[in-house]
Amino acid sequence: MGGGREAGARFLDALNLFTCLVNIGDVRSLATHPASTTHRQLNPVELAKAGVGEDTVQLSVGIEHIDDLLADLDQALAAV
Numbered sequence: 001m002g003g004g005r006e007a008g009a010r011f012l013d014a015l016n017l018f019t020c021l022v023n024i025g026d027v028r029s030l031a032t033h034p035a036s037t038t039h040r041q042l043n044p045v046e047l048a049k050a051g052v053g054e055d056t057v058q059l060s061v062g063i064e065h066i067d068d069l070l071a072d073l074d075q076a077l078a079a080v
Contacts, residue, residue, distance in 0.1 A: 014079035
């Protein structure tokens with residue numbers, strides 16, 4: 001995506017269908033920003049070694065209809 005943490009945050013804020021939280025084993029589609037959640041303790045060098053960019057967004061796809069998920073992702077990308 002590019003744009004660093006700010007772009008990742010704007011993308012997450014623009015999502016409507018995806019729930020923005022860190023969770024495991026949910027049937028809902030989830031989105032999270034690893035650099036500020038699960039990997040927040042890492043410095044920029046450690047993030048790079050882990051393959052996590054400042055603008056990385058992790059998606060976990062749930063049971064919602066694929067057309068609805070794609071529409072939500074498209075509109076969120078357009079907002080960034």
